[in-house]
Amino acid sequence: MLIVYPQTKTYFSHWPDLKAGSAPVTKHGKKIMAGVAQAVAKIDDLTSGLLDLSELHAFQLRVDPANFKILAHCLQVVIATMYPNEFTPEAHVALDKFLSNLALALSEKYR
Amino acid sequence: MVEWTEQERNIITSIFSNLDYDDVGPKALIRCLIVYPWTQRYFASFGNLYNADAIKTNPNIQAHGTRVLHGLDRAVKNMDNIKGTYAELSVLHSEKLHVDPDNFKLLADCLTIVIAAKMGSGFTPEMQATFQKFLAVVVSALGRQYH
Numbered sequence: 001m002l003i004v005y006p007q008t009k010t011y012f013s014h015w016p017d018l019k020a021g022s023a024p025v026t027k028h029g030k031k032i033m034a035g036v037a038q039a040v041a042k043i044d045d046l047t048s049g050l051l052d053l054s055e056l057h058a059f060q061l062r063v064d065p066a067n068f069k070i071l072a073h074c075l076q077v078v079i080a081t082m083y084p085n086e087f088t089p090e091a092h093v094a095l096d097k098f099l100s101n102l103a104l105a106l107s108e109k110y111r
Numbered sequence: 112m113v114e115w116t117e118q119e120r121n122i123i124t125s126i127f128s129n130l131d132y133d134d135v136g137p138k139a140l141i142r143c144l145i146v147y148p149w150t151q152r153y154f155a156s157f158g159n160l161y162n163a164d165a166i167k168t169n170p171n172i173q174a175h176g177t178r179v180l181h182g183l184d185r186a187v188k189n190m191d192n193i194k195g196t197y198a199e200l201s202v203l204h205s206e207k208l209h210v211d212p213d214n215f216k217l218l219a220d221c222l223t224i225v226i227a228a229k230m231g232s233g234f235t236p237e238m239q240a241t242f243q244k245f246l247a248v249v250v251s252a253l254g255r256q257y258h
């Protein structure tokens with residue numbers, strides 16, 4: 001995401017190193033995936049399940065919600081490279097639907 | 112004017128010269144119709160699209176997927192004038208086919224995913240960036256003649 005959509009780097013200007021594989025990038029990637037896992041556990045009510053995270057993104061991080069879509073796309077590209085046979089069109093549509101709803105829940109507290 | 116570095120040109124020509132059009136083209140179109148079902152609206156005359164299996168085995172979709180992918184060839188051959196190269200096709204998509212230009216991006220994303228799956232770890236972030244830049248220029252050119 002940071003390479004393909006360089007504008008996303010603006011949110012991480014406080015990191016010394018933004019290159020692929022750098023420590024802060026790797027650590028943060030894992031943190032984000034943990035958040036996605038949390039959403040999976042709350043899949044039946046994403047809005048309440050992600051309330052805290054939504055408040056975080058809305059009031060502190062203030063990430064433009066358009067970027068959620070960008071990250072979701074990059075996530076799917078990586079999954080396609082790692083699991084080419086399993087990431088069928090059916091799996092893709094399910095994941096895309098889930099990630100869009102995740103983004104929506106994350107944007108709840110914005111306004 | 113879109114600027115292309117030597118490296119970007121090489122990446123694009125390399126991706127397309129190693130492409131199995133009859134495999135990737137249909138796969139990208141099929142994926143688009145399944146992941147973004149509203150895109151099926153443009154293929155009412157293609158026959159049975161009622162479920163994923165029907166879409167995957169539909170011969171019209173198969174042929175059309177290959178055709179659309181070959182449509183990108185002219186951009187690969189004319190990277191310095193993609194806008195001009197697609198003027199006619201843009202008019203076609205607008206005046207005759209009546210395709211909402213937002214859909215071009217959806218197909219482009221599906222194509223990226225299919226190529227990523229094919230290339231695996233070989234599809235580096237740099238290759239993705241270049242490929243998406245290329246597709247974005249094509250998408251923009253195709254939307255230009257709409258009014």
